Amino acid sequence: xxxxxxxxxxxxxxxxxxxxxxxxxxxxxxxxxxxxxxxxxxxxxxxxxxxxxxxxxxxxxxxxxxxxxxxxxxxxxxxxxxxxxxxxxxxxxxxxxxxxxxxxxxxxxxxxxxxxxxxxxxxxxxxxxxxxxxxxxxxxxxxxxxxxxxxxxxxxxxxxxxxxxxxxxxxxxxxxxxxxxxxxxxxxxxxxxxxxxxxxxxxxxxxxxxxxxxxxxxxxxxxxxxxxxxxxxxxxxxxxxxxxxxxxxxxxxxxxxxxxxxxxxxxxxxxxxxxxxxxxxxxxxxxxxxxxxxxxxxxxxxxxxxxxxxxxxxxxxxxxxxxxxxxxxxxxxxxxxxxxxxxxxxxxxxxxxxxxxxxxxxxxxxxxxxxxxxxxxxxxxxxxxxxxxxxxxxxxxxxxxxxxxxxxxxxxxxxxxxxxxxxxxxxxxxxxxxxxxxxxxxxxxxxxxxxxxxxxxxxxxxxxxxxxxxxxxxxxxxxxxxxxxxxxxxxxxxxxxxxxxxxxxxxxxxxxxxxxxxxxxxxxxxxxxxxxxxxxxxxxxxxxxxxxxxxxxxxxxxxxxxxxxxxxxxxxxxxxxxx
Numbered sequence: 001x002x003x004x005x006x007x008x009x010x011x012x013x014x015x016x017x018x019x020x021x022x023x024x025x026x027x028x029x030x031x032x033x034x035x036x037x038x039x040x041x042x043x044x045x046x047x048x049x050x051x052x053x054x055x056x057x058x059x060x061x062x063x064x065x066x067x068x069x070x071x072x073x074x075x076x077x078x079x080x081x082x083x084x085x086x087x088x089x090x091x092x093x094x095x096x097x098x099x100x101x102x103x104x105x106x107x108x109x110x111x112x113x114x115x116x117x118x119x120x121x122x123x124x125x126x127x128x129x130x131x132x133x134x135x136x137x138x139x140x141x142x143x144x145x146x147x148x149x150x151x152x153x154x155x156x157x158x159x160x161x162x163x164x165x166x167x168x169x170x171x172x173x174x175x176x177x178x179x180x181x182x183x184x185x186x187x188x189x190x191x192x193x194x195x196x197x198x199x200x201x202x203x204x205x206x207x208x209x210x211x212x213x214x215x216x217x218x219x220x221x222x223x224x225x226x227x228x229x230x231x232x233x234x235x236x237x238x239x240x241x242x243x244x245x246x247x248x249x250x251x252x253x254x255x256x257x258x259x260x261x262x263x264x265x266x267x268x269x270x271x272x273x274x275x276x277x278x279x280x281x282x283x284x285x286x287x288x289x290x291x292x293x294x295x296x297x298x299x300x301x302x303x304x305x306x307x308x309x310x311x312x313x314x315x316x317x318x319x320x321x322x323x324x325x326x327x328x329x330x331x332x333x334x335x336x337x338x339x340x341x342x343x344x345x346x347x348x349x350x351x352x353x354x355x356x357x358x359x360x361x362x363x364x365x366x367x368x369x370x371x372x373x374x375x376x377x378x379x380x381x382x383x384x385x386x387x388x389x390x391x392x393x394x395x396x397x398x399x400x401x402x403x404x405x406x407x408x409x410x411x412x413x414x415x416x417x418x419x420x421x422x423x424x425x426x427x428x429x430x431x432x433x434x435x436x437x438x439x440x441x442x443x444x445x446x447x448x449x450x451x452x453x454x455x456x457x458x459x460x461x462x463x464x465x466x467x468x469x470x471x472x473x474x475x476x477x478x479x480x481x482x483x484x485x486x487x488x489x490x491x492x493x494x495x496x497x498x499x500x501x502x503x504x505x506x507x508x509x510x511x512x513x514x515x516x517x518x519x520x521x522x523x524x525x526x527x528x529x530x531x532x533x534x535x536x537x538x539x540x541x542x543x544x545x546x547x548x549x550x551x552x553x554x555x556x557x558x559x560x561x562x563x564x565x566x567x568x569x570x571x572x573x574x575x576x577x578x579x
Contacts, residue, residue, distance in 0.1 A: 009037055012044040013051040029055065059106050107166040109133070110148060115309045116354045117151045119166050125149055128208060132167045135159040139166075140173050140311070143355040150355040152311035154189060175319045177326035178202030182270065185287055185301040188316040193303065194287075205326055207318040211377035218383045220417075220444050224335060224392045227263030227505020228256060230435045230498045233515060234461045235420055238448025239333055239390040240381025244412055246397045246404060247422030252433050253396045255502050256420065257337040258286065260394065262295050263505035264335060270327045271299040272336040274320035276313050277343030280305045293503065306343075313347035321378050324391045328380075331387035336379070340396035341372060345408045362407045369411050376415050404439070418442035432499055437464045450508055455558035456515040460494065463519075467491020493523045496531040509550045510539050516564050517571045526575075534578070541574040542567065 009029040011017065017025055022039075029037045033055055044052070053060040107121030117139055125131070131139045131151055137159055143150030153160060176190040178201040185194035192199050220238035237243045245253045261271045273290075275283045283303050290296045300323060304316035317338050324334040338344070345368055352365040360366050372395075379393035395416065397409050402424060404413070413419055418441045427434035446454050470488060474480060480488070497518050500506070506514070514535055517523065526534050542549060549566070553559055 008055075009033065009039045010054045011039060011041045011051060012047060012054070013041070014043070014045055014047050014049075016041045016043075017051075025053070029053075105168045107131075107149075107168075109160060109162055109164045109166060111162060112153075112157055112160045114354050115153050115157050115311050116351070117153055117157070117160055117166075118148050119151055120148045122149055122166065122168055125168055126172075128172050130169045130171050130173055132169055133160050134165045134167075135161075140315075142351065143357070152314070152351055152355075153309070154311055154315075155309075157309075173207045173315060173318075174204050175207050175322040176201030176203075177205050177323050181300050181323060182298060183296050183300070185283075185303060188302060188304045188308070188312040188319045190319065203326065205322045207315055207322045208374070209322065209325060209378065211374070212380045212382060212386075216383055216386055217380050218388075220381050220448055222381075222390075223448050223450055224260075224269075224333075225263055225267075225508065226256070226260040227507070228259055228433060229500055229506055229511050229514065230433055231256070231420060232449075232506075232508075232511055233453060233457050234437065235418065235435075235440050235442040236444070236446065236449040236453075237392065237394075237442065238381075238444045239392050240379060241418075241442075241444050241448065242376050242379045242393040242395065242416040243442060244395050244397060244416040244419035245422070246399060246409060246413075246419050247434070248399050248402055248424045251422040251424055251427045253398070253422060254286070254339055256422075256433055257339060257394050257396065258289065259502060259505055261290065261299060261335065261337070262293055262503060264298065265293075265295060267333075269298065269333045269335055270324070271295070272302065272320050272324050272334065273299060274302045274304075274317050274336065274338050276304055276316050276338065276340060277306050277347065278303070278339065280307065289503075310347040310350045313344065314351060317341070317344055317375055321375060321391075325378065328382060328389035328391045329387065331389045333389065334391040336391060336393050338375075338393065338395040340398055341412060342396075342398040342408055345371065364407060368408070369415075372412055373415050376412075417444055430499070431495060432501070435498075437461060437468065450555035451558045452512050452553055452555050453508060453515070456512045456519075456564075458515070458519045460515065460519060463491060464494055467494065490521065490524060492528060493526070493531060494518055496528045497523060497535065499532060508555050509553050512553055512559060513539060513542060513567055513571075516559065516567050520564075520568045520571070522568065522571045522575060534575075537578070538571060538574050542570050545570055545573075 011025060026039055029039055037055070047063050050063040052063055105122055105124055107119045110118045110120050119131070122131070125141050127141055127144055129141045131141065133139065137153055137155040139151040139153045141149050142152050176199070180199050180201065184192055184196065184199060186199070187193050190201070220240045222239040223232070224237045224239045224241065226232055226237060231237065245256055247253050257273070261273065264271055273286070283301065283305065287296065287301055290299055302316055302320040302323070304313040320336055324336045327334050345364065348368065348371055349364050353359060353363065357365045376393055376395060379391045381390040382388060395412060397412055399406065399409055404410070404421065421436045421439040422434045423436040424434070426436065467488065470484065470491070474484065474488065497514060517538065523531060523534070546566070552563060
């Protein structure tokens with residue numbers, strides 16, 4: 001039979017405890033840690049006033065430094081609201097504060113490298129908890145083992161050394177939020193990196209938050225207009241939806257997201273662009289484009305560039321989502337772009353392998369699906385009881401050689417409410433945006449489409465599908481009948497109609513007019529290379545000839561046969577005058 005190991009309570013102070021003070025120490029440690037706990041006094045001349053009591057990994061710091069740190073934490077918990085007088089608030093906080101004897105659990109760094117620290121001693125640390133290293137670097141618990149924990153570091157890992165002290169904070173990773181972040185470029189920790197000074201946050205939110213439940217949501221029924229004819233007409237995106245943008249490298253994925261952000265100008269939508277693993281120069285160019293076109297007035301850019309540690313790339317989308325939730329819960333509409341989640345998964349895979357987790361398919365850990373599901377499920381259209389705010393997510397995923405059946409693409413396809421698939425062959429053939437009509441889908445569909453556009457779309461998608469199929473079967477045939485040739489010409493004209501330059505979003509009225517004209521075969525005799533010029537001139541002509549038409553074509557009502565005929569007559573008039 002083995003005898004239980006005795007606890008040793010080490011008391012550090014300048015002078016040894018005596019009399020009543022010694023009795024209080026002895027009674028406290030026996031009540032807290034058992035009758036077999038032994039008190040051992042150690043002289044520490046560096047402590048001028050107070051004491052420090054260590055029992056195993058628990059530390060009770062009653063020194064001047066420890067009490068100041070405790071008071072500093074008390075001030076951090078003060079809830080300040082706009083309009084409050086700060087001086088009385090601080091005075092009341094000081095007068096009402098009394099120090100508390102609580103155990104501060106500390107640990108020791110066993111090893112560190114590649115942004116990962118292995119720590120011993122923190123037996124009560126929780127997954128996702130923030131740890132504070134004695135050099136000032138913060139880390140987050142990501143692996144719990146029986147004798148140690150794995151921690152990812154948010155900062156220069158070279159500052160953390162073996163044997164250094166680590167403290168628990170009892171807090172999960174959080175993100176400062178507020179209106180003052182609009183128009184700024186920040187890193188994954190909420191620190192500004194645009195050189196425009198500090199940002200004063202209004203609140204602090206955890207980066208990980210449960211997704212709204214079914215009762216807290218309402219159905220997606222309002223359009224999030226992209227201004228891109230192909231998408232708004234055939235694959236409409238609704239406020240609160242999650243629509244994946246997927247395709248090979250350099251096929252225009254980011255261009256679609258940026259055009260969607262530009263199209264929110266004047267529509268009271270807060271846009272958040274999260275760059276994950278991108279080149280800093282690319283993000284800088286994107287910010288310049290948004291600034292030049294006035295879109296940074298309602299946009300926040302969160303950047304975790306390729307040069308940042310994998311830990312920052314890992315938390316970046318969650319930080320952006322926390323910002324979005326702040327505005328959504330205030331009843332605002334939010335559009336958030338994750339560019340891209342392929343690189344996010346790679347960063348998480350790197351962290352997981354360094355944490356010695358078992359690799360699975362394509363070396364990704366087994367919880368990589370949960371990695372993205374708990375992020376994308378937070379996009380929602382909240383119920384009217386909760387303010388009716390929404391957060392629409394546009395995650396971007398890069399494929400290799402068009403392989404949508406790879407691990408990460410299939411995972412995210414199964415999480416989202418549809419996908420816009422960009423095809424390399426279409427892109428290099430000059431079709432911009434290079435949307436594949438067959439593989440793209442919106443599972444919300446026409447529920448998120450205006451009645452005017454819904455009535456104008458007609459058989460567009462069917463006509464394009466027939467054209468693509470017919471094009472494949474007829475490319476080896478030189479002798480085609482007239483009917484087939486007409487269908488091919490008509491379909492090709494539709495493809496040219498759907499070509500759209502960057503930074504040129506179309507309004508709902510303009511899209512409705514172009515669809516009515518196209519499906520009315522107005523473009524039938526126009527040379528393909530002139531269709532782009534023709535549609536621009538047509539829109540200008542219709543607005544000039546009948547300025548009231550845009551007011552008559554109401555988004556909440558289907559376009560009447562009379563209005564359709566009026567549009568077709570004006571288009572025929574313009575076409576006749578042009579020819």
